[in-house]
Amino acid sequence: MGLAIVHSRARVGVHAPEVRVEVHMAGGLPAMSIVGLPEAAVREAKDRVRAAILCAQFEFPARRITINLAPADLPKNGGRFDLAIALGILAASGQLSNEALDGWEFLGELALTGEIRAVDGVLAAAVAAGQAQRKVLVAPANGFEAALATDVEVRTARTLLEVCAALDGRKELPRAQPRQYVPARQPDLVDVRGQTQARRALEIAAAGAHHLLFIGPPGSGKTLLASRLCGILPEAGDTEALESAIIRSVSGHGLDPARWRQRPFRNPHHTASAVALVGGGADPRPGEISLAHHGVLFLDELPEWSRHALEVLREPLESGSVTISRAARQCEFPARFQLVAAMNPCPCGWAGDPSGRCLCNDEMIRRYRARISGPLLERIDLHVEVPRLAPSLLRSDAIPSESSAVVRERVIRARGLQEVRGATNARMDQAQTNAWCVLTSGDCALLERAVESLQLSARSLHRILRVARTIADLAGSETIRTQHLTEAIGYRRLERSLPRAAA
Ligand SMILES: [Zn+2]
Incomplete structure (x- = not known):
């Protein structure tokens, strides 16, 4: 006593x-x-x-x-x-x-x-x-x-x-039981008509965990495509699922115990503050990037986001975590998310459309695109144009698209090859990239010429190699062939037409 x-x-x-x-x-x-x-x-x-x-x-x-x-x-x-x-x-x-x-x-x-x-x-x-x-x-x-x-x-x-x-031993308390896991129905790729190139890029992104940027006019299906990424990713492992669940549990947003294994898809609005995006507050809480841990973060209307919000994204994109400093303490939140960003090609959204309805001048387009900094763009491996669909593709008798289940099988096979090598392609370090992304001397010269003409950085060069590795994995090829490399370079083409602001 x-x-x-x-x-x-x-x-x-x-x-x-x-x-x-x-x-x-x-x-x-x-x-x-x-x-x-x-x-x-x-x-x-x-x-x-x-x-x-x-x-x-x-x-x-x-x-x-x-x-x-x-x-x-x-x-x-x-x-x-x-x-x-x-x-x-x-x-x-x-x-x-x-x-x-x-x-x-x-x-x-x-x-x-x-x-x-x-x-x-x-x-x-x-x-x-x-x-x-x-x-x-x-x-x-x-x-x-x-x-x-x-x-x-x-x-x-x-x-x-x-x-x-x-x-006191007078009563037995019930043991807590997990709720039965009921997976929610995921949006399916079968609903996405046409857009062969964008679907291909989505599959590559899923297979190698690469970040992705869609550029296209309003209504072309960028959001539709992005929302299908979770459905073609392999199921989260026990540790991954538990890590994501813990973040949701401390976020104050609530954790649905019946859906806890589902990979998160977060879709914050561009008016969200930097704190809402990366986390913070007097009693630090995780932001959208951590709520998207082991899942997908979709940022629509990328140029509309505040410059500050996009700048604070850079570090977690690289490191997979974010450190929030408050007067007395530091708090680290995991944030290994896959970024899918989307933007219009110009302020009105119709630049390049065959209808010619875009009235933006070159300067307006340049200023619009300059809102995304070069260093952020550099960290996005795949840039893809998503054109407006031809009306014939929207008819109900158009050829049906492949379902998510079929694409997911290929993604899982490609991920299996990466597991054996020890890292997902997008997260290979320098030594792993050197070991697993070997090119023939002819392809080396090809890559160097492309880097030169597109004025790409060394960082972009390594990212091209990793994407080429993923394309080779999807093809079941042990070596990176010329066609894999040229396709990977193709996904960098927009970098030249987009800004290259100082780092
Ligand atoms: Zn325009």
């Missing part, structure tokens, strides 16, 4: 560091102080914990209660520690055995009635509890999410009273 220690977890980015709730009880005037929480949070926590303890027919000790949340340098916002604090008070005052708390972690806010309420980020907490070899107790509403973590025993309880009865 006098002291109790209860384990819980905070939420810092996608991590769930351990928090020890230490409750000390001493003689003197009845009072309760909480060290390590912001003042407003302390007031609210005190009220909830006191009411919940009384509601559960326990006695609220008329002693001097000091509660310390350690370590001190963690953000400890919200009511996620209520349950741990209440249990600590009951144990320190002898109303609950101290030993019963061993091997458990508790996460939940208390209602005044003693009911346990859901908190955010429980998936990361459950994974971490399993690594610490402890069981974890959460609110029933958090059960489905926490149960996605394997190698950990997750139990749910509705009220503080139920928890105490279970810890």
Whole structure:
């Protein structure tokens, strides 16, 4: 009696560091102080914990209660520690055995009635509890999410009273079960008419994890095509799916436990702020690029995005993660997404259309395209024109297109070859590129001439090689042949007509 220690977890980015709730009880005037929480949070926590303890027919000790949340340098916002604090008070005052708390972690806010309420980020907490070899107790509403973590025993309880009865051995708490996985119907490529070249580029992008830019007039099907990319990617592996699920769980957008394995497709509007795009805030939350982790980020109307938003994209495009710095701490969010961007060829959207309806002059087109910086463009491996469809292709008796399932088979075969080599083509490092993208001397000269005439950088040159590797993989060819290389160079052609601003 006098002291109790209860384990819980905070939420810092996608991590769930351990928090020890230490409750000390001493003689003197009845009072309760909480060290390590912001003042407003302390007031609210005190009220909830006191009411919940009384509601559960326990006695609220008329002693001097000091509660310390350690370590001190963690953000400890919200009511996620209520349950741990209440249990600590009951144990320190002898109303609950101290030993019963061993091997458990508790996460939940208390209602005044003693009911346990859901908190955010429980998936990361459950994974971490399993690594610490402890069981974890959460609110029933958090059960489905926490149960996605394997190698950990997750139990749910509705009220503080139920928890105490279970810890005393008088009651068995239900084990949290994952909800049955029900894949949503993905949009299918069979609905996309014509656009042979754009479909081909989409397939290459999927096969090698390359970023892609569609350029075409409004209504040509750029959005339609982009929304089909997830459906032709291989299914996410366990680790990948869990990583994406944890990000959704801490984002505050909510995680659908029945759809958790689905690769995310994020489609933010161009008016979104840089913070909404890459993450941030006083209590840093992941942005769109992290919500698209292991999935697809679609940025429509690329030149309409703010310059700043596009600049902050550059680093995560390269590194697969984003670091958000706040005064006191740094937060890193994974952001390995596949970018699909789309833009009109000119401000009115009709440049190059045979109808001749575009009235933009050269200067207007140049200024419009200059909104996308050269360095960003350089990081996009495939640039494809998506022309307006001929009306005959839209007729219902036009030849039907290939379905996503058929394309996906080829993508999976190509990815299989890359797995053996140790890296997805778009993510090969320099040494891997040198080892796996060998050209004949004739093709080397061809590539050098192309780089010269298109005025491409060394970075672009290596990216061409990786795309050529993917094209060869799709063809089942061990070596990169001339036709693979020329096709890869073709996807860089727009770079010359687009701006090459200083890096
Ligand atoms: Zn125009």
